[in-house]
Amino acid sequence: MTFISNLINGISLGSVYAIIALGYTMVYGIAKMLNFAHGDVIMVGAYISFCVTTYLGFSPFVSVVISMIVCTILGIVIERLAYKPLRKASSLAVLITAIGVSYFLQNAALLIWGSAPKTFTSIVPFGSIALFNGQLIITAESIVTVLACILIMIALTLFTRKSKMGKGMRAVSEDKAAAELMGINVNVSISVTFAIGSALAAIAGVLLCSAYPVLIPTTGSMPGIKAFTAAVFGGIGSIPGAMLGGVLLGIIEIFSKSYISTNLSDAIVFAVLIIVLLIKPTGLLGKKITEKV
Amino acid sequence: MDRMVPVPSNAIVPERDLGRPPILETHHLGIDFGGLTAVDELSLTVGRTEIAGLIGPNGAGKTTVFNLLTNVYQPTRGAIMLDGKSTAKKTTAQVNRMGIARTFQNIRLFSNMSVLDNVKVGLHNSIHQNLAASVTHLFGYKKSEKKSREEALELLSFFHMEDLANKRAGSLPYGAQRRLEIVRALATHPGIILLDEPAAGMNPSETAELMENIRKIRDTFQIAVMLIEHDMNLVMNICEGICVLDHGKVIAKGTPEEIKSNPVVIEAYLGKKKGADEECSE
Numbered sequence: 001m002t003f004i005s006n007l008i009n010g011i012s013l014g015s016v017y018a019i020i021a022l023g024y025t026m027v028y029g030i031a032k033m034l035n036f037a038h039g040d041v042i043m044v045g046a047y048i049s050f051c052v053t054t055y056l057g058f059s060p061f062v063s064v065v066i067s068m069i070v071c072t073i074l075g076i077v078i079e080r081l082a083y084k085p086l087r088k089a090s091s092l093a094v095l096i097t098a099i100g101v102s103y104f105l106q107n108a109a110l111l112i113w114g115s116a117p118k119t120f121t122s123i124v125p126f127g128s129i130a131l132f133n134g135q136l137i138i139t140a141e142s143i144v145t146v147l148a149c150i151l152i153m154i155a156l157t158l159f160t161r162k163s164k165m166g167k168g169m170r171a172v173s174e175d176k177a178a179a180e181l182m183g184i185n186v187n188v189s190i191s192v193t194f195a196i197g198s199a200l201a202a203i204a205g206v207l208l209c210s211a212y213p214v215l216i217p218t219t220g221s222m223p224g225i226k227a228f229t230a231a232v233f234g235g236i237g238s239i240p241g242a243m244l245g246g247v248l249l250g251i252i253e254i255f256s257k258s259y260i261s262t263n264l265s266d267a268i269v270f271a272v273l274i275i276v277l278l279i280k281p282t283g284l285l286g287k288k289i290t291e292k293v
Numbered sequence: 294m295d296r297m298v299p300v301p302s303n304a305i306v307p308e309r310d311l312g313r314p315p316i317l318e319t320h321h322l323g324i325d326f327g328g329l330t331a332v333d334e335l336s337l338t339v340g341r342t343e344i345a346g347l348i349g350p351n352g353a354g355k356t357t358v359f360n361l362l363t364n365v366y367q368p369t370r371g372a373i374m375l376d377g378k379s380t381a382k383k384t385t386a387q388v389n390r391m392g393i394a395r396t397f398q399n400i401r402l403f404s405n406m407s408v409l410d411n412v413k414v415g416l417h418n419s420i421h422q423n424l425a426a427s428v429t430h431l432f433g434y435k436k437s438e439k440k441s442r443e444e445a446l447e448l449l450s451f452f453h454m455e456d457l458a459n460k461r462a463g464s465l466p467y468g469a470q471r472r473l474e475i476v477r478a479l480a481t482h483p484g485i486i487l488l489d490e491p492a493a494g495m496n497p498s499e500t501a502e503l504m505e506n507i508r509k510i511r512d513t514f515q516i517a518v519m520l521i522e523h524d525m526n527l528v529m530n531i532c533e534g535i536c537v538l539d540h541g542k543v544i545a546k547g548t549p550e551e552i553k554s555n556p557v558v559i560e561a562y563l564g565k566k567k568g569a570d571e572e573c574s575e
Contacts, residue, residue: 164413164422164437167406171414174403181363183389183418183481 001135006258007251012142012211014250015149019204020227021234021242022156023197029173029237030193033091036098037078038201039224040105045071045202046209046219047113050120060123067202075198076191084187102221109217117216120209141211148203153243156196160239169193173237226253229273235286244284307533310340314377316392316485316517317362322371323541324361331357332541335371339485339534342511345519346532348552350561354541355521356398359487363395364388376484390418392484396474396491398521404463408454408473411462412445415480420444448476451513452506468499472506479514486510488520492527500524504531529553537561 020042027035045067052063082101086094126140160166171179172189180186208223209215226249234245249269256268276284315338322335332354339345347355360366362373364385373380380388394415403411413420422437449455452472457465462473471491478486491507492500504527511518522528528535529549537545537552539561545552552558 162438163434164417164420164441167410167414168417170406170410171403174405175401177365177385178397178401178403179414180385181365181389181395182415182477183386184414185384185386 001132002258005136005138006254008138008142010251010254011247012139012145012250013254014230014247015145016204016208016211016223016246017227017230017250018149018243018246019152019200019207020223021231021246022152022239023201024228024231025234025236025239025242026193026197028231030169031079031083031190033083033094034098034228035083035194035197036095036224036228037082037101037105038197039220039222039227040102040109041071041074041078041198041201041220042205042208042223043109043215043217043220044074044105045205046120046215047109047118048202049123049206050118050209050215053121053123060121060125064123064203064206067206068199071198071202071205072195075194075201079191079194084190106217106221113217115216117214120213120215122210122213123206124210139211141207145207145211148207149243152200152203153239156239165189165192226269229270232283233273233276235283238283238285241283241285248284307340307343310342313341315339316341316343316376317519318374319362320372320374322358322361322368322373324357324366324369330541332361332538333370335538335543337536337543337546339517339519341484341517342515343517343533344507344511344531345517346528346535347519347521347538348523348525348528348535349538349544353538355538356489357541358538359395359489359521362388362487363393389481389483392482393487394478394481394483394485395487396471396478396489398489398493400467400470400474402462402470402474402477404461406462407458408449408460408462408465409442409445409458411473411477412448412480413441415477416441416444417481419480419482445480448480451479451509452476467494471495471503475506475510479510483516485517485519488518488522490521490523492522492524500527503527507531 020038023038023041024035027033027038048067048070049060049063052058052066053060058066078101082097083094086097122141124140124144128137128139129143130137160170168179168184169189169192171182171184172186176186179189204223205220209219227246230245230249231242232245233249234241234243252272253265253269256265260268280286317337317339319335319337323333324331335358337345347358349355357366361368364380364383364387375388375391375393378391380391383391403414406414420437420441422434446455446458449458452475454469454472454476457469462470465473475486475488475491488507492503495503507518507520508531510516520528520532529552532549535547535549535552536543537555537558544561545555545558547555
């Protein structure tokens with residue numbers, strides 16, 4: 001029973017990583033950059049949801065919607081102000097800017113909300129479910145998280161594969177110059193990508209803090225790094241890869257915590273990443289990069 | 294430096310296009326890369342339904358001209374008029390929407406997408422589907438997807454490629470990839486299509502088929518075609534007006550007959566012949 005319980009916890013945590021990893025992987029696919037501020041958008045999303053429920057007294061569902069709207073706008077603004085002027089700069093400059101934006105968001109949160117931890121109230125209004133005479137307890141948060149992850153995955157796949165805008169975005173990610181010659185506005189595609197990624201980050205932030213209810217300005221950094229790892233693990237640029245990488249990473253983390261050592265769990269997670277990359281450098285589902293001769 | 298004021302150029306367009314304003318005009322077009330002048334003083338006119346050729350030795354600046362015409366490069370001097378409107382300060386995507394489409398010397402399909410989706414991307418701006426429809430698959434989603442599918446298949450059938458619609462574009466044989474690139478460009482509803490070495494890597498029978506197809510494109514869609522090509526047989530057979538570039542400058546303009554017998558062109562391609570001066574003065 002402990003095994004199943006661990007597995008469920010792992011899948012649930014992994015689902016949060018997967019939702020965050022989608023933001024990394026989509027932005028990388030379209031804009032060919034690593035948006036290290038993505039983790040901090042999660043934190044902002046969680047704080048917004050916290051404020052809307054605690055100070056304004058709205059229902060948790062409304063707080064999620066407001067948090068998504070705020071994060072969407074934040075994502076678009078970050079891209080316009082910080083990354084767009086660097087569209088033609090070296091990738092190193094963009095990377096350092098992203099780290100700068102990350103610190104900016106953390107310190108802005110510190111100024112606004114202070115350093116004292118806030119206790120996040122779970123947005124899921126149900127209790128845990130006990131099965132097998134109480135031997136197996138599944139929290140409602142786990143169920144909601146996994147369901148949200150599945151729904152997001154389906155919606156995103158349909159969007160990118162079947163819709164006009166999604167096809168335009170895939171075209172931009174394959175060949176930006178050729179897509180422009182098809183009349184596709186690359187700036188709009190990039191903005192939409194940041195918008196989707198940030199809206200997902202808001203959902204991830206709320207789900208994460210519902211399961212682990214301590215909210216501080218650096219709440220987003222570790223899950224952000226882990227989700228980035230998950231995206232690389234699954235094959236960066238690939239949407240199913242982000243999903244698979246996230247879930248596997250969550251399971252590995254929970255299993256190492258319960259069977260090996262709590263202190264070593266992070267080390268084990270990153271060691272697995274290194275091994276996978278040594279064997280398959282493009283990640284589990286990454287596409288082979290074909291070089292033009 | 295500001296662009297020059299456009300002046301009507303005296304280039305030849307086919308007789309049937311004489312009564313209509315040209316689809317494409319360039320006036321004293323030029324671009325410098327650092328100290329290097331890649332293209333200079335390029336003035337040409339392409340008629341509404343003309344098949345025009347842009348030829349010249351390797352490194353003459355032909356692809357640079359295509360990049361200028363599509364605003365991939367911003368010209369240092371001169372002006373481009375597309376359908377009578379200046380393309381100055383427009384983005385590549387905007388210029389495409391104004392009516393210019395192109396293919397590439399090295400094929401640049403969206404190779405991980407299906408053949409059909411490649412064409413649908415080309416249809417991007419003619420099919421209207423708002424964001425709400427894209428996200429929810431409601432609000433007219435079905436209607437717009439059906440329309441784009443039908444139109445894409447119709448374009449593919451033009452090249453007898455409708456059976457390949459669900460194949461991955463990158464898995465197609467070379468010739469079919471070249472054809473798909475043309476279909477994708479046609480999907481953007483251009484007034485002029487630029488073909489960069491469309492016959493490269495093709496055998497004589499494929500080239501003959503391509504020539505037929507280029508004529509068919511012009512006749513069916515009533516658009517202009519401008520092509521860069523090294524296959525002189527193809528160029529001389531289908532082009533009505535030819536412009537010869539060498540070292541970024543126009544060295545000759547005219548009909549295929551005029552170009553074939555032009556000593557300056559022969560010199561640019563083959564080097565100076567002994568006694569060429571006498572031939573020139575004749």
